[in-house]
Amino acid sequence: GAGVSQSPSNKVTEKGKDVELRCDPISGHTALxxxxxxxxxxxxxxxxxxxxxAPDKSGLPSDRFSAERTGGSVSTLTIQRTQQEDSAVYLxxxxxxxxxxxxxxxxxxxxxxxxxx
Amino acid sequence: DQQVKQNSPSLSVQEGRISILNCDxxxxxxxxxxxxKKYPAEGPTFLISISSIKDKNEDGRFTVFLNKSAKHLSxxxxxxxxxxxxxxxxxxxxxxxxxxxxxxGTSLTVIP
Numbered sequence: 001g002a003g004v005s006q007s008p009s010n011k012v013t014e015k016g017k018d019v020e021l022r023c024d025p026i027s028g029h030t031a032l033x034x035x036x037x038x039x040x041x042x043x044x045x046x047x048x049x050x051x052x053x054a055p056d057k058s059g060l061p062s063d064r065f066s067a068e069r070t071g072g073s074v075s076t077l078t079i080q081r082t083q084q085e086d087s088a089v090y091l092x093x094x095x096x097x098x099x100x101x102x103x104x105x106x107x108x109x110x111x112x113x114x115x116x117x
Numbered sequence: 118d119q120q121v122k123q124n125s126p127s128l129s130v131q132e133g134r135i136s137i138l139n140c141d142x143x144x145x146x147x148x149x150x151x152x153x154k155k156y157p158a159e160g161p162t163f164l165i166s167i168s169s170i171k172d173k174n175e176d177g178r179f180t181v182f183l184n185k186s187a188k189h190l191s192x193x194x195x196x197x198x199x200x201x202x203x204x205x206x207x208x209x210x211x212x213x214x215x216x217x218x219x220x221x222g223t224s225l226t227v228i229p
Contacts, residue, residue, distance in 0.1 A: 004160065042121065042206065043219035056215045091160055108160030
């Protein structure tokens with residue numbers, strides 16, 4: 001059975017370039033999360049999608065960050081004009097549904113390691 | 118501001134002994150808590166959870182204890198096995214929100 005997949009696994013880019021990170025959630029999972037983990041930090045919430053509802057973007061650190069989820073499945077996180085402080089591991093997770101805090105288990109992908117030179 | 122804290126970045130334990138991993142939180146509205154385990158180059162995997170209506174939850178060798186008055190939870194692994202060597206994250210959420218707040222992780226090494 002396929003788990004959550006993310007691509008690319010590693011991305012090295014130059015400061016100022018745009019990057020796109022992809023997440024394929026588990027089929028049938030309606031909830032999708034993006035997190036990032038900077039060196040020595042915990043997982044930082046970025047954005048949350050639930051079905052067809054408007055996403056919760058409250059964790060996005062700046063307007064250079066955006067995310068889409070097409071057809072309720074695949075999601076793309078885009079970082080424009082990358083900065084060195086954007087270097088981190090970006091993790092995607094999906095769950096069957098979100099039931100107001102008592103959520104189904106989140107299944108994480110392996111992450112994309114982004115390095116901005 | 119870190120709402121979930123794991124103050125021990127690392128822990129070493131002999132095989133067969135008990136591992137105790139600790140987590141503190143600051144937001145009294147948190148009512149659901151989880152532990153995740155992470156191996157290198159993999160995403161975190163869910164281990165065990167507890168809701169605020171309980172003070173203990175067991176699953177095999179893993180037990181999570183919640184002390185709401187102290188805003189503290191702990192994960193006990195007994196007996197510890199070398200395969201338990203990994204980074205452990207605690208996470209918390211509140212029923213009013215969508216976010217999960219994660220700690221910085223504790224790296225557990227179980228020595229054979």
